[in-house]
Amino acid sequence: EADIYQTPRYLVIGTGKKITLECSxxxxxxxxxxxxxxxxxxxxxxxxxxxxxxxxxxDLSSESTVSRIRTEHFPxxxxxxxxxxxxxxxxxxxELVAGGLDExxxxxxxxxxxx
Amino acid sequence: xxxxxxxSGPLSVPEGAIASLNCTYSDRGSQSFFWYxxxxxxxxxxxxxxxxxxxxxxxxxxxxxxKASQYVSLLIRDSQPSDSATYLCAVNIRPGANNxxxxxxxxxxxxx
Numbered sequence: 680e681a682d683i684y685q686t687p688r689y690l691v692i693g694t695g696k697k698i699t700l701e702c703s704x705x706x707x708x709x710x711x712x713x714x715x716x717x718x719x720x721x722x723x724x725x726x727x728x729x730x731x732x733x734x735x736x737x738d739l740s741s742e743s744t745v746s747r748i749r750t751e752h753f754p755x756x757x758x759x760x761x762x763x764x765x766x767x768x769x770x771x772x773x774e775l776v777a778g779g780l781d782e783x784x785x786x787x788x789x790x791x792x793x794x
Numbered sequence: 795x796x797x798x799x800x801x802s803g804p805l806s807v808p809e810g811a812i813a814s815l816n817c818t819y820s821d822r823g824s825q826s827f828f829w830y831x832x833x834x835x836x837x838x839x840x841x842x843x844x845x846x847x848x849x850x851x852x853x854x855x856x857x858x859x860x861k862a863s864q865y866v867s868l869l870i871r872d873s874q875p876s877d878s879a880t881y882l883c884a885v886n887i888r889p890g891a892n893n894x895x896x897x898x899x900x901x902x903x904x905x906x
Contacts, residue, residue, distance in 0.1 A: 721798075722838070722882070722896040738893060769837055780826045780845060780886065783894060785837040 681706040683786040685770050691792045692760055700755045700789045702770030710781060711753040712771040715739060716788075722769065728753055760793045767791070795820050798885050800897035808905050813870040815900050817883030820864070827859055827866045830882040832899065838882055842868060873904045 683704040692698055704711065709730045714722040714737075724737030728747040742764070743757050753772075757764055768789045773781035800817050807813045815829075826845045830838035842857040844850045844866065850857045856869040866885075870877055880899040887895050 719898070721898045722884075722894075724893055727893070738895075780843075782828070782840060782843055783884075784840060785830075788837045 685786040704772045708772035710773045714769040797895040798897040803901040806903045815868040819885045821887045826886040828884040
């Protein structure tokens with residue numbers, strides 16, 4: 680079944696640790712995205728990719744980095760986690776629909792807590 | 795002014811009633827508009843997309859777009875308790891790009 684996967688679903692980690700949040704999709708989509716969402720707040724785009732070896736920063740400044748070596752895989756890395764990074768991280772991918780516009784579909788999310 | 799604005803609610807409707815959710819956006823060049831449903835602790839789920847002025851119906855859901863007035867709305871007919879969730883409006887503001895701007899969402903409660 681075509682889907683989008685994120686691991687881990689929950690992560691509690693200490694300050695200063697390096698972490699990688701995994702995102703994979705089997706939907707055959709070229710475009711992938713990372714959003715950050717705090718409770719009760721809107722989603723903010725932090726990274727996106729239009730294909731292999733393509734990555735761009737989003738509208739919200741983030742200390743994280745991403746890579747896109749394979750079409751189906753779009754991991755996000757924090758080199759040194761801080762309490763301010765505590766948030767929900769949502770991965771999405773999109774497909775082109777009629778009219779030349781994209782519809783984005785989200786994975787289940789990773790809830791990160793940095794102590 | 796935020797790019798996308800929604801009444802945060804909460805909006806409460808009785809079971810079987812019509813729920814009406816509204817969203818306004820700031821950029822007249824916006825091309826596409828989406829409604830997502832987000833249950834507490836879960837990720838957003840796409841329920842409607844609309845690109846042209848007018849109404850678009852899908853089952854119990856109707857999206858309405860008025861570009862001249864810069865608003866988009868979502869009607870939910872025959873509301874069910876399972877519709878209780880936060881509804882997010884998202885707008886693609888930059889033609890040619892895929893950046894979605896999200897509102898903060900309207901929390902809907904359907905009372906049995």
